[in-house]
Amino acid sequence: MGKAEDERRFLAEQPMLLPDKPKTADDKPHYLGHRERLRERFASAGHSALPDYELLELLLFRLIPRTDTKPIAKALLARFGTLAEVLGAPVSLLQEVKGIGPTVALDLKVIAAVTHRSLRSEVTGRESLSSWQQLLDYCRAAMAFEAREQFRILFLDKKNMLIADEVQQTGTVDHTPVYPREVMKRALELSATAIILVHNHPSGDPTPSRADIEMTKEIIEAGKRLGVAVHDHIVIGKRGHASMKGLLLI
CATH class of the missing domain: 3.40.140.10 (Cytidine Deaminase, domain 2)
Structure with a gap:
């Protein structure tokens, strides 16, 4: 068997590599449509239409813009129990949840502080x-x-x-x-x-x-x-x- 024939056989046995499919507008991350639907539900029906993990997920959209936040929201609730406990958790413990870095943990504490101040305003200046x-x-x-x-x-x-x-x-x-x-x-x-x-x-x-x-x-x-x-x-x-x-x- 000649060298030329060996090369032809070798090339014939290689898998055919297809060119990459050009990306289109439809090739968006799967969670983007879910985010939009969640926002629409909140806008039309309010927070009572969403379970706790979806409300937390909606909050995390802004804090973690390019990630599917549903698993993170569920992980936070699994770790701490309730929305109040998530917001009340120390920064160090929040960061133990996969997907929560120091910036997001601090942002959650800022939100907790705003909630606290809002509740205090309800009792200040009242009997x-x-x-x-x-x-x-x-x-x-x-x-x-x-x-x-x-x-x-x-x-x-x-x-x-x-x-x-x-x-x-x-x-x-x-x-x-x-x-x-x-x-x-x-x-x-x-x-x-x-x-x-x-x-x-x-x-x-x-x-x-x-x-x-x-x-x-x-x-x-x-x-x-x-x-x-x-x-x-x-x-x-x-x-x-x-x-x-x-x-x-x-």
Whole structure:
């Protein structure tokens, strides 16, 4: 067999390479049509028409423009549980989800901050006891998903209008040191006549502990001597809240 014949046989056995098909306008990523349909559903029917993962997906469209965000949205909810917990998660944990980099994680925290400020505006300048649900919504957004305990004080004037909202102490995962003298000192500085105490339980269970109850009673007694009423002490958890006054603990 000659060399020329060997070359012809070799060439005949090679697979035929077809030229690349020219790209057209129809060769768009598959998720673009889905994005448009999702936007149309939101525009026509509002957020109630979308499950949580699709609402989160819609948000991620802007943050991650050239990626299919459905798997990322589902992964975030699988990791953290709810939309509120996604927005409440620390930047470091958000970045552990595939597809979430430092920029997107920070953007999610900005959105959480806007939500927090919006809820605070609902209670600022209003009579706090008559807008109780808005107050609870605000406290839950601010504290429910914190990794450490926070002790927050809402300072009220004689009309029960919110004067100030301050985190006085931040502690560990299960304890925050609280000093009744410091609580009353700050109330007098702000000319507050009443306060609402709020703290969170990172464990998720809002049931007040014996220490919580005893500390609250000490603050109530200190307030009586100075003319500062303690309207309630609310414990915030991932699974809800507990009102010490509502539970007849104070």
